[in-house]
Amino acid sequence: MDESTFIQALASRLARPTPVHPPTAVNIDLPLVPPATPDAMIAAFLGNWQTAGGKGAVVRSISEATLHLKTWLGSELNNLAAEPAIIGWGDLSNFAKATFTNLGYPITPYSKNLDLAELSECSKLGITGADWGIVQSGTLVNISNQHRGRVVSLLPPKHLAFLPINSLRDNLNQVMAELMKLSPSAAIEFITGPSRSADIEMDLSIGVHGPKEVFVLLYPADLDELLL
């Protein structure tokens, strides 16, 4: 059906012409949790992230970050030496890059020239940043662009995100308000824990299609500037 005929038909079903001006938006007056102290926000974010099945920590130096990664990845580290075992965004933060340099493992920047079948087979860890973290739900928000392949947080069995502490927001509505100021990119992903399903007898299973393990390292944003 022709689009304008369709719209006209709907207007006639509503028994009035289609409004020319935007309808007055609904007033949304919802009680929100009062702003917490920065430390309380960090603790709440990590608590909710862990409840959703992720692992996370606050780090204040490269050596602290390295230590956490060694603990989390354990013997899996042995499988990360050969490229493209670790794939990452092309615009990873200085802190993320320095951490992996210190760890001694190469990050393959994701690009469309990489073979997806090979990546699916060989990549073990995907590394991204995060635009925001949502405290109330323990969620990472990733906006895609030319440097940020969407598959980095999707294809490998493990996903690690570096999140600057000052990017924490209390709730989803705050993030939506900030997103409204930007022109939308092709994908904005909200990630809350690992891939999961309860489709078999309501029995929770982890890692159905996406990553089986997800990690977040929260770090002070000024570390990126110090590492310039």
Add this chain to the structure above:
Amino acid sequence: MHKAKRVVQARLSKSLQDHYLRQATRRGTDTLRHNKEKATLDFGNWEKWRTAGEAIRTHVIANLDYYLKQLIEQVHNNGGHVEIASTPAEAVELVRTIIKQHHAQLIIKSKSMVSEEIHLNQALQTIGQKIVETDLGEFIIQLAGEPPSHIIAPALHKNRDQIARLFEPLAGHPLSSATPALTSFAREKLRQTFLAADIGITGCNFAIANTGSIVLVTNEGNGRMVSTLPPIQITLMGMERILPSFRELGVMLNLLGRSATGQRLTSYTSILTPPRQKEDQDGPREFHLIILDHNRSRMLANPELRPALRCIRCGACFNVCPVYRQIGGHAYGSVYAGPIGAVITPILEDDWNNWGHLPYFSSLCGACSEACPVKIPLHGLLIKLRELKVASGCTELAERQVMKGYQHYFSHARRLRRALKWSYYAQRPFIRRGRIVSGPPPLSAWTKCRTLAPVAKTSFMELWPMFESEIE
């Protein structure tokens, strides 16, 4: 009509005799309901959020033409294509045309109730087109050749042994029925399919009018795969699934995750504005949005039925419904089961003969209306639909005669009194231990399964003068 009734009775009988299905339905709905209760209590002020959800969805439906027009313009501006389908057949034909244009061999699909509504899989398989469901539950029921039995847990009725038997022909060897083993097999099998697919078909939890975006709410990550890996994306959308902007989306996502599974947010919420931008490294290069009417505009035209269009397909009404709990989803016979399915199916299908039974799949307890995150008055709508069914003339002769008899006696006091006296004596052969336990048709339809209180010797009308004097 008699044939339709026999079909309904056969479905009901099958469901009622399937002990695993009934047990699984009870267990599944209990879990989902408790999860929801916990998530809403933790959140606090749930009623205020429901009120906001109701206001937003009511506003959208009242301005549906404006927001759809805006959405269509934005999708065009973003470089996408929009197609409108009045009927399921038109929607299927639009999908087939896109497939043909691209000589696509393998189609993958994430969960989409609209695709179930238009029977897309069957239509494509009829012409030899390979289409693979990628949501684990949908994958299971596609292999079983069955429709979903719950809107968010489509394979609720299958146990792990049955699932292992369904997977074994694909694996080519026996499989353990442990959940991690089955999940791992599906991951491996479907990963190859994701990578080889030519077209990805998604549903649409919400479309955002002022950006031309599509929002997918999933837990497994298959929605992300389907909308990221294939070069072409087709999104199927019921025409009412729209929101003005991200502002309203924030509220609706809070309501949807908590109402559906008790999650604050599902594992993945994707706001997609396809196709990919010029310099992007991945994402579909081509995007088609197919907007389906399928008699939704009939609901729109009727202010009494319009609230049904507010639905966000969370399934919360399924999990509190005492009828759904007993019979499961397949007994409804429709794509959409549960209270919301009983409301929308007769209208969508425009067919009282085959679907007129659905508004009676309800005890009218109102639990569904209380559970609905956007306050759809579901039980009130079920009563309205019963009224519409009677007005359509699609009722059985016996029912019409009973109602005529009811009217005949209850419209005259003396006539009613005489009938009650007569009934008191006429019922005697059928009473055992103070209850009516048998009787002639149509009474026998009731007494076959349960008993009935007998007519009292002294009627309420005869007792009333005594009560009246006591009250005075």
